[in-house]
Amino acid sequence: xxxxxxxxxxxxxxxxxxxxxxxxxxxxxxxxxxxxxxxxxxxxxxxxxxxxxxxxxxxxxxxxxxxxxxxxxxxxxxxxxxxxxxxxxxxxxxxxxxxxxxxxxxxxxxxxxxxxxxxxxxxxxxxxxxxxxxxxxxxxxxxxxxxxxxxxxxxxxxxxxxxxxxxxxxxxxxxxxxxxxxxx
Numbered sequence: 638x639x640x641x642x643x644x645x646x647x648x649x650x651x652x653x654x655x656x657x658x659x660x661x662x663x664x665x666x667x668x669x670x671x672x673x674x675x676x677x678x679x680x681x682x683x684x685x686x687x688x689x690x691x692x693x694x695x696x697x698x699x700x701x702x703x704x705x706x707x708x709x710x711x712x713x714x715x716x717x718x719x720x721x722x723x724x725x726x727x728x729x730x731x732x733x734x735x736x737x738x739x740x741x742x743x744x745x746x747x748x749x750x751x752x753x754x755x756x757x758x759x760x761x762x763x764x765x766x767x768x769x770x771x772x773x774x775x776x777x778x779x780x781x782x783x784x785x786x787x788x789x790x791x792x793x794x795x796x797x798x799x800x801x802x803x804x805x806x807x808x809x810x811x812x813x814x815x816x817x818x819x820x821x
Contacts, residue, residue, distance in 0.1 A: 677719030
């Protein structure tokens with residue numbers, strides 16, 4: 638990407654994160670849409686030990702800590718002003734993790750930039766193996782795969798909720814898949 642994005646402020650020093658940490662899911666989508674929120678809601682992925690990392694950061698910041706999923710290594714740090722979710726990537730690579738997401742507009746990542754991310758900097762390269770940015774620009778919600786929706790049926794509701802919140806259209810194939818999976 639050549640344009641600059643208003644990257645979010647981390648509520649702790651970036652140096653506390655491993656070098657490979659990436660912003661993902663709604664964080665990236667909302668940055669690209671330039672959606673403003675009253676409280677922050679950041680999603681990060683790391684290669685390993687996400688719960689231990691989140692617990693350590695929460696302790697250092699005197700913030701709340703919740704292990705959301707111990708089997709998948711996902712935790713939440715709760716600050717007065719918002720939350721930071723940290724998850725271990727699913728699969729062997731970040732790209733494999735993105736292929737396990739629900740919709741293409743939620744399957745993008747941005748490396749957490751070096752230095753003070755509150756200052757204007759060159760935007761890190763968008764990692765977008767599934768064309769999420771193109772779908773975002775077209776205002777379309779498109780599934781990554783039927784198997785991903787089947788694995789977590791709550792994603793069927795999420796398509797309609799995000800469509801309504803963002804004023805996006807659910808593409809025809811995704812809509813038909815949602816209809817077929819509705820009994821789940």
